[in-house]
Amino acid sequence: MTIKEILDSPEKVNFNIDTLGECSVDSPITVPFYVEDGERTIINHDLASVKQSALNNGFIPSFEKAGPHRKIFHDPAWSRAAIVTCGGLCPGLNDVIKGLVQTLWFDYGVRHIFGVRYGLEGLVPAYGHEPLILTPEVVDDIHELGGTILGSSRGGQDTKTIVNTLAHLNINMLFTIGGDGTLRAARDIAEEIHRRKLAISVVGVPKTIDNDLAFIGRSFGFETAVYETGRVISCAHVEAKGASHGIGLVKLMGRDSGFIAAYAAIANSVVNLCLIPEMSFTLEGEHGVLTALDRRFGIGKTHAVIVVAEGAGQDLMVGEEKRDASGNILKKDIGTFLKEKIEEHYREKKQPVSVKYFDPSYTIRSVPARGSDAIHCTLLAKNAVHAAMAGRTNCVVGKCADVYMLVPIALATVERQKVDTDSALWQAVVDVTRQAEYMGYEPLVRG
Numbered sequence: 001m002t003i004k005e006i007l008d009s010p011e012k013v014n015f016n017i018d019t020l021g022e023c024s025v026d027s028p029i030t031v032p033f034y035v036e037d038g039e040r041t042i043i044n045h046d047l048a049s050v051k052q053s054a055l056n057n058g059f060i061p062s063f064e065k066a067g068p069h070r071k072i073f074h075d076p077a078w079s080r081a082a083i084v085t086c087g088g089l090c091p092g093l094n095d096v097i098k099g100l101v102q103t104l105w106f107d108y109g110v111r112h113i114f115g116v117r118y119g120l121e122g123l124v125p126a127y128g129h130e131p132l133i134l135t136p137e138v139v140d141d142i143h144e145l146g147g148t149i150l151g152s153s154r155g156g157q158d159t160k161t162i163v164n165t166l167a168h169l170n171i172n173m174l175f176t177i178g179g180d181g182t183l184r185a186a187r188d189i190a191e192e193i194h195r196r197k198l199a200i201s202v203v204g205v206p207k208t209i210d211n212d213l214a215f216i217g218r219s220f221g222f223e224t225a226v227y228e229t230g231r232v233i234s235c236a237h238v239e240a241k242g243a244s245h246g247i248g249l250v251k252l253m254g255r256d257s258g259f260i261a262a263y264a265a266i267a268n269s270v271v272n273l274c275l276i277p278e279m280s281f282t283l284e285g286e287h288g289v290l291t292a293l294d295r296r297f298g299i300g301k302t303h304a305v306i307v308v309a310e311g312a313g314q315d316l317m318v319g320e321e322k323r324d325a326s327g328n329i330l331k332k333d334i335g336t337f338l339k340e341k342i343e344e345h346y347r348e349k350k351q352p353v354s355v356k357y358f359d360p361s362y363t364i365r366s367v368p369a370r371g372s373d374a375i376h377c378t379l380l381a382k383n384a385v386h387a388a389m390a391g392r393t394n395c396v397v398g399k400c401a402d403v404y405m406l407v408p409i410a411l412a413t414v415e416r417q418k419v420d421t422d423s424a425l426w427q428a429v430v431d432v433t434r435q436a437e438y439m440g441y442e443p444l445v446r447g
Helices: 003-008 047-057 093-107 119-123 159-168 180-195 222-241 259-267 289-298 334-348 361-365 371-389 424-433
Strands: 040-042 062-065 081-085 113-116 173-178 201-206 246-252 273-275 303-309 354-358 395-400 403-408
Touching: 040 403, 081 093, 081 119, 093 113, 093 173, 093 371, 113 119, 119 159, 159 180, 173 180, 173 371, 180 201, 201 371, 222 246, 222 259, 222 303, 222 354, 222 361, 222 371, 246 259, 246 334, 246 361, 259 273, 259 303, 259 424, 273 289, 273 424, 289 303, 289 334, 303 334, 334 354, 371 395, 371 403
Parallel strands: 081 113, 081 173, 173 201, 201 395, 246 303, 246 354, 273 303
Antiparallel strands: 040 062, 062 403, 395 403
């Protein structure tokens, strides 16, 4: 099913979280509030949509509220936890690791916490990656560092071997920090655990710098990524203005979803064209990118700044389809492609142009989390631990309308979240850049 189909027919979908059994252990933590059984948060907070769903289906889609429970499933004295980071780097990974360790150690008194090295490879003995023993002292200042102290990797590992390792180490809680590929692997692990009737919680913390997971709200690292684009786009603007017919071309992350490019264009209002995977475009013709540049230069502008998401314009390029170790389609390089086509276009017109190309992807994803992004990492981690201790499994922590919630992995990975080009967000991009005018979708306003 798609996200739309799920929301249109929620009665056909299981929104409940799998549990390992009855919670009969008194929680060691004392807080002013606990999550009571049956507490849920509504997914869609638009009143008209909620009323329509109730009228049509007699059912309002909701998720279990995250947070600490009075009674928990796992006895902390006998608990052993493992933490793994997978996939590409992202700001905030170390913040999440630190949050998990501190919550396990200080809130619940769990004293055996293993850091799995180099992704799920670390749970396959043949790779020989020894786990890192995690304590509050080990993670004390890791939030100041980019990347992950555990290392990461891509690629599918044998699920049965992973579960064998968890059982051998007497692990009863596995925290997986990763994107859709990692979460699918976590789902397979949880299902294998269920088949073997083992009491192991598998809880995910969603990591996708592209902000493209369904139903989990804003993902950690995204805000920092948008913040970091500011310096790059400013530099591209300076370079573009430094030459007659100067063009600053910036390629940002966004394999299938253009959220970083869209937010960056709004946050840095010197961008003149924003190109994302959700928006089809051509090079030439009435609505082409090259025609848009001609129009901008034609009204007396001497420079232009273009932001393009890495997954945009893939249909314009030819070549064999390739995949990475996780099975993701490797995108063809739209950045260098556009640079070459722009230079070729103006060379044929015998018009001088200076194109400065910026690809800051690895720089951006390697920095530490900033501001409220770092806070979000900690709260995601804390709620992941609360869920695991309460015996929840095969789920991922999300956030909806400032409420943290638990989402079944199957729903979080149903399809990628996309920029809606009919939304207020995209309209804001169009308004700020004026690209509808440049690309010939409405009369050009001069001056």
